[in-house]
Amino acid sequence: MVRAAAQRLRDLRRRTADRRFGIHLFTSATVAATAAVPFGLLLVLVEGHWQPLRRLDAGAARRLNEAALEHPAWTSTLRFLSDRVWDPVTLRTAVALLTVWLLYRRAWRLAAWSAVTATAGGLIGLLVKIVVERARPSLEDPVAHAPGFSFPSGHAMTATTSFAIFLLVLLPLVPRALRALCWGVAIVSVLGVGFTRIALGVHWFSDVVGGWLLGLAVVALTTWAFEAWRTDAGRRPAGLSEGLEPELTGAHPESDPSVRNTRRIGR
Numbered sequence: 001m002v003r004a005a006a007q008r009l010r011d012l013r014r015r016t017a018d019r020r021f022g023i024h025l026f027t028s029a030t031v032a033a034t035a036a037v038p039f040g041l042l043l044v045l046v047e048g049h050w051q052p053l054r055r056l057d058a059g060a061a062r063r064l065n066e067a068a069l070e071h072p073a074w075t076s077t078l079r080f081l082s083d084r085v086w087d088p089v090t091l092r093t094a095v096a097l098l099t100v101w102l103l104y105r106r107a108w109r110l111a112a113w114s115a116v117t118a119t120a121g122g123l124i125g126l127l128v129k130i131v132v133e134r135a136r137p138s139l140e141d142p143v144a145h146a147p148g149f150s151f152p153s154g155h156a157m158t159a160t161t162s163f164a165i166f167l168l169v170l171l172p173l174v175p176r177a178l179r180a181l182c183w184g185v186a187i188v189s190v191l192g193v194g195f196t197r198i199a200l201g202v203h204w205f206s207d208v209v210g211g212w213l214l215g216l217a218v219v220a221l222t223t224w225a226f227e228a229w230r231t232d233a234g235r236r237p238a239g240l241s242e243g244l245e246p247e248l249t250g251a252h253p254e255s256d257p258s259v260r261n262t263r264r265i266g267r
Contacts, residue, residue: 152210160215
C-alpha cells in the first residue's frame with residue numbers, strides 16, 4: 001500500500017516535471033534572441049554604424065584579404081574547412097545523428113534539448129539576419145562569395161551551438177583525462193570557424209562575434225531549461241564538466257533513480 005502510494009507520487013512528480021520541461025524549452029527558445037545583453041549591445045553598435053567598430057571591421061577584412069591573395073594554398077585550406085568540415089549543413093547533420101542516437105538510447109529529454117537548441121539557433125540567427133539586413137563585405141578582389149545577409153554569422157552561430165551540444169551531451173561518455181582535450185577541440189573549432197569567415201572576406205569581424213554571442217545565449221537558455229527539469233524531477237544539478245546528463249552512461253539514463261534503487265533491493 002505504501003509502496004503503491006510512493007510510486008503514484010513519483011509518477012505525479014515526473015509528469016509535472018515533464019510539463020514544466022516543455023514550458024521551459026518553449027520559453028527559452030522564444031526569448032533567446034533578446035536574452036544576451038552583450039549581443040544586444042553589439043547589435044546596437046552595428047545598427048548605429050559606430051565608427052570605431054566599422055574601422056575595426058574594415059581593417060580586419062582588408063588585412064586578411066591581402067593575406068589570402070598572397071597565399072592561395074592557405075586560402076584553399078580555409079575554404080575547405082569553412083565549406084566542408086565546419087559547414088552548417090555538416091554540423092547540423094552531425095547534431096541530427098546525435099539526436100537520433102539519443103532517441104535510440106531512450107534519452108528523450110536530452111534528445112529534445114539537442115533538437116530544440118539546434119533548431120532555435122538556426123531560426124533565430126536567420127530572423128536576426130532578415131531584421132538587420134547588413135550587407136556582406138565588398139572587397140576589390142574577393143577570394144570567396146556567400147549569399148544572404150551578413151549579421152550575425154550563421155557559420156559562427158551554428159558552430160557555437162553544435163559544439164556546445166556535442167560537449168554537453170557526450171562528456172559523460174568521455175574519460176575524465178580526455179575531457180580537457182574535448183573542450184580544447186571545441187573551442188579551437190568555434191574560433192577557427194570565425195577566423196575562416198573573416199579571412200575569406202564573407203563576414204565582418206563583428207558578424208562573427210555576434211554569431212558567437214547569440215549562439216551562447218541560445219545554449220545558455222536551453223541549458224537552463226534542462227537543468228530546471230532536473231531540479232523538478234528531483235535530480236542533482238550537473239556541472240558543465242559532467243555534461244547535462246551524467247546518467248547517460250547507464251542503461252536507462254532517464255529512469256527515476258529511486259525506482260532503480262527499489263528494483264535492486266527487490267532483487
